[in-house]
Amino acid sequence: MIKQTSNPFILALKARNLTVEIHQHSAYQIVLSNDTPFNSTISGIFYERIHGFLIKPHVPHFCIAENGTLNVLNIEPYSHIGLELAGRFKEDQNYIVFNSPHETNSFFQTQNDSLDVNMVVDAMLSRLPSIDYDARVTRIVEYIKGNYFEQNITPQTFADIVFLSPSRLASLFKKQTGSSLSKYLLWTRLRQAIYLILSDKDRSLTDIAYDTGFYDLPQFNKYMYEMFGMPPKALKHNSDLIDIY
Template sequence: MKLPQQPGRLFLWRGAALVISPGIDSSLHTHFALQLTYGLERPFRARLQADHDWTETRSASFAPHDAHQIDSDGGMLAHLFLEMPEAVKLSGTDLRAAFGTWPEFQALATSLSDNRHQSLDMEAAQHIRQIWQACALPQSQTSASLDSRILTALDAIAASHGADCNGENLARLVHLSESRFTHLFRQQTGMSLSRYLLWSRMVDAVAAVAQGNNMTAAAHASGFADLAHMSRTFRSMMGVAPSELHRMAIAFKQDAI
């Protein structure tokens, strides 16, 4: 007898998120994070352009900045989102990613079946994240490294939660001119500093919701002008409305947010 489907779970760290939830069909969208997706109950469909044919798959890797859309037909999906520097270690989007065939990952997927994800704690979720990441990003694909000055800037952005983070202040921190720093940031990450700061604020907004704030308070706490601005950003980056967060139980490691 199949167990009734329960609400999803979201586990949040600085730089990563694990989502296990009944599939939420998305609109076509792009985002900064590397996204790994697996159909726990059955295959799902994905496409990379609105005029492309759908591809049925069980496991997919979506590279940063690559547009994609998912049709889950209500099936339970697991997603792992990874930010920098892991985000630059994937060679490209793969709608039939090989990680789903690895025995280590298969054991992990089995452990999440039949709503058993409801009993996960942060330690178990971290273990899942590590196994999944190792399967999806084998050593042969992890040679990319970021300039130490960009890593310093990323750490500063994470520590400040976006406060007083702009090109001038970050450039001063790493002893570069603002124009040189913003050029290097784009060169290293594939995106503008302003776009990354927007992504970081969105992550902070999710963390604020996890800490019990309502959507309006979360928007202001994370530096958005208002709730409408946060909602537009969330939808454009995730393909769904931020109200979907209220359908999930959110767990986070306090010292990592």
């Protein structure tokens, strides 16, 4: 079953029998074993039979899980949830390895012996402060949700909707969501594009790029690789092994 998480800054994938080349990306990433231990190399250090890791943006790594299933959560780094994760690292620490399910449960404060990805997401969200969102921010979020595919969206587009200057709106949006407007829009487009790649396998990548607000396939390729460390074609060619939550 294909579904999307309720939080706009989290992209959660389930990958079976996964082997990926060394890569890095702009998102925080959580990788958790859904059944059996796996091997990974992070910053040149090999880890054998681990149960998961949390990694900062721009840290080179790769995974091999030939006989199991991995939950992969990519998180927008400047969102509130991304900033909360950033606060869990010690000074000069770029990643955290989980050697057992117990360590995973302890870190995310989830039930023992449960690695359900929805519980992990709920546990992370529960640590965030409660925010009473400004009605203007809510209106912009709803606009992006319904119009992300439009290619001519500019800061002035948003400003005209809520009758604020672009700079004032940018400051308000950043304060309440932790993310800039441009990153929020980009993240929304990427999430929807990945959803289409995995759910509509007959559609071409060029059409998906255009239908989700990118100018062309090269621009889509650029942002996919920057945020997730892989081009769209890699996701499409392995789509039989990957689901999106």
